[in-house]
Amino acid sequence: MKAAVLKSFGTPLVIEEVRDPVIGTGEVVVDVVATRVLSYTSEVLSGARNYALDLPVVPGAGGVGRVRAIGPDATKLAVGDWVICDPTVRSRDDAIAPDIHLQGVSARGEGGMHLQKYFHHGSFAEQIRVPTENAKWLGRITDAESAQWCVLGTMLVPYGGFLAAKLQPGETVLVSGATGNFGSAAVAVALAMGAACVVAPGRNEAILADLVRRFGDRVRPVKLTGVEDDDRELMKRASPGPIDCVFDIMPPSVSTNVVRAAIMAVRPYGRVVLMGGVNMQGGPGLELPYNWIMRDCITIHGVWMYPPDAATRLIAMVRSGLLRLDHYQATAFDLDHANDAVAHAAANAGPFKMTVIRP
Structure with missing residues (x-):
């Protein structure tokens, strides 16, 4: 062959x-x-x-x-x-x-x-x-x-993350990396799974506007400034309520400050999914505060790929019309x-x- x-x-x-x-x-x-x-x-x-x-x-x-x-x-x-x-x-x-x-x-x-x-x-x-x-x-x-x-090969990655976090219909999700290839797929998958709202931070305003055009007002765009504390507050304000789940799919080239700003926007007792490339090529780690994780009862899921039955479930979501491929x-x-x-x-x-x- x-x-x-x-x-x-x-x-x-x-x-x-x-x-x-x-x-x-x-x-x-x-x-x-x-x-x-x-x-x-x-x-x-x-x-x-x-x-x-x-x-x-x-x-x-x-x-x-x-x-x-x-x-x-x-x-x-x-x-x-x-x-x-x-x-x-x-x-x-x-x-x-x-x-x-x-x-x-x-x-x-x-x-x-x-x-x-x-x-x-x-x-x-x-x-x-x-x-x-x-x-x-x-x-x-x-x-x-x-x-x-x-x-499906792209959509399966964020789907695996949301399955690990047990995303529930009606919850609010923040997708860190929403303007990228896998991040935009995460927006589509979260909405198909029933998320009430997806907070979508990014620097590219044209892509953010396109996400809103495709999926409507359930997507709340946030233009990032690069200042960690300011960006965290902007993400919280964009959400209609507490952020239940943060999904990170940022590539290795992104500063840890950007990733940390998104992660620490999650509510107390919230869940964080890490599927990106921070520290993959060396450099500093996230340095998340121990006391914040402990006192706010934060659950952090490190996820590589997805469970064996995820593809079959995702195929069913496409067949039912919940998830569209024609985007x-x-x-x-x-x-x-x-x-x-x-x-x-x-x-x-x-x-x-x-x-x-x-x-």
Whole structure:
């Protein structure tokens, strides 16, 4: 099969023929029809993010396609079914604390690297092999719709955070990083889950206005000043009541002051979800006050990705009309132009934009 291969960090992807995946028990092989290109893929491929990747590797975080082959343990899937491939691969021998490997992107710890050696290649290829439980049934879609369904890969990240925080209908959410690609998805997901209001801080007034245009007055925009205490007060004033949950998805480049301003806007007994990149590349940590966390009974959830059933739940939300995919504009590239797709994703990393490769 044809694939885009990363031979060494900082070099372009090489488009070449590689061995077709060989199926084993507990696995599914999928013909990839469309796969999203993460906005920060160029940073992963250059080595700037210092992600744990065993090279050479076919990158690519999940995708949408049709089942080519199934193992003997599959009882619901059939050859030809449309599925979304969840890139979050978990070890099966410890259900309480599984090791995790983000297929085609990164691994966590020694156990994650062990997983990566087997479920090695990602989705920038004509075929991908995934664990049976990672092939999520989509139902009937058309080939033309496959690119749009790739949006689920972005929406799943904040959805996992809100599930961890047990977000309830009628609550008020603050999304720290609302003007970014994942942050704008978090706004959409929170509203679909029934949030009464989403406070959306940011510096880009045009993007903030666009969020209000898309979702109405349940979105409360806040123009940040860069002064921590002032910004915290602005966020609190924008909210119609106490802020129940703060969700942070800020990238590594953002100052900790900006993140802390948002986190400490949460009400007493409130919840905070950390899914961003603070301190990922070194530098100071958040330095949250111990006494504030203790006396205000703040619950802090560190969340990487989402639970195994999240994709199935999110598909149901889309099918029911609670969550819309048509906010997103997708730009597609063929596999031969994978390097162009990576560059395009980096240059078009804003809200409701998506770059896909169609192998």
